[in-house]
Amino acid sequence: MGKYRQYPPITILVHFIVWTLYASVTLLVYASSSSHPKIVIYETIETFFICAAIFYTNSDFFLPVFFEKKEYVKYTICIIISFLVHLGIRYLFAYYIDPFVMGSPSTVVDMNFTSFTIISTWWWFQATLFSFGYWFSKVSIKREQEVSMVRDEMTIKETEQLKLRQEKLELENAFLRTQINPHFLFNTLGYFYNKVSDTHPDVAEGIVALTNIMRSSISKKTHDGLVSLEEEVENIEYLISIYRMRYNNKVYILFNKAGEYNLRIMPHILITLVENAFKHGDLHDPANPLIICLDIQDKDINFHIHNKKRFGPKEISSGVGLQYVAKHLELMYPGNYHFNIDNKEYLYTVNLHLKTN
Structure with a gap:
């Protein structure tokens, strides 16, 4: 808990497959309904790379290093910086890099700045929330394993079972409030x-x-x-x-x-x-x-x-x-x-x- 751990090769492979499937479904849906499928494919892949960077930065660095140690001020600062950097990167790609690479305007060039900011914020917000869920799942699994070890060593009475149920309910409510x-x-x-x-x-x-x-x-x-x-x-x-x-x-x-x-x-x-x-x-x-x-x-x-x-x-x-x-x-x-x-x-x-x- 609270320490950064490197992923073993099998875990990296699983993560790669999940991200690939996740992006492929979105890519197929958006590309099939667009008049410029090549542009949509390029921008969708780009967006998911950016979201993956946000996801792992939050789940494997910000949350273990700051949030788990209850350093909420530092964590808040990191999250705000993450958002601003994300917004700047998306603006740089959309208005400068993408037109140069694709040889045609990006799909967002006709948007006003407010609409562009709302869409960019929505993608950042989803990646951040999903990373919360992923981090919370790892913490919950470890805690559940610890509870299982205790259950194997002693017989839980009815009152203790009710108490564990209530504690689990409170943990899940806290997770939903975080989402x-x-x-x-x-x-x-x-x-x-x-x-x-x-x-x-x-x-x-x-x-x-x-x-x-x-x-x-x-x-x-x-x-x-x-x-x-x-x-x-x-x-x-x-x-x-x-x-x-x-x-x-x-x-x-x-x-x-x-x-x-x-x-x-x-x-x-x-x-x-x-x-x-x-x-x-x-x-x-x-x-x-x-x-x-x-x-x-x-x-x-x-x-x-x-x-x-x-x-x-x-x-x-x-x-x-x-x-x-x-x-x-x-x-x-x-x-x-x-x-x-x-x-x-x-x-x-x-x-x-x-x-x-």
Whole structure:
């Protein structure tokens, strides 16, 4: 823990294969839908090389050297420098190196600086989050092995089993909070807000919404690990506003709510389902809008999401969202929930009935 370790050859080979497959899928999707496939192929390969550098710098250096030692100030400084260097490199390649190498303009030359910055930030943000997940997985595996050794030496009583379950749940919640809302980004988002608040108020509004989601996610939870339903609903509304701004309000989303919000629930359950619909749904068809319904009756929560599927290029996803929901519903509400997914050819529907008592 906290020490840099070199990768053995077999691990390097596995990492190379995973990155190659990961980049190939994205490359095939984007190149097949572009009028300039050669340019897209070149820029996609370039982007994944840059993302890989960000990924391993964070997972194998910044996190073990600074974050694990609780040197959060140094870690924050390193992450901010990483972002600025990444932005500078992408700008240098897009506007100077790529046109020279390819003999034709880059696909981003027609973008304004704000759009270019948002896209570059999105790629950096994904690479940084994925590196968090990779680092956390290695730490979790080691801790799990240590717990297994203890279990082999003694008989665990029922109370001890419940305690281990709760500790594991808290660790995974901490991991999700790190994914959604890393603390080091607050200063960076504040800097962006100050930069664009006068010239681009719509972007500033999106930054405020994202900051509110992050602040809610990182805040210390009560002893029962629950949050108010009202807070979860507010975060969903913030997330919707971000997507509306991202697509210039050319998305069709209906969020219907009924009942009182004076309940407490497991955090991130509802917003994870909404985020999954954003990632995989077609939000641009007015005849088939994304429908989100929340109905509270006494202490029962009925949550319904219905969307048209998106075909073609999709946002990069880690694929853990629905697994997180299903696993934590079983841990927190055994026998008190019904979670159903209706996955048709063109339509996708999720229904969750939850008894909070």
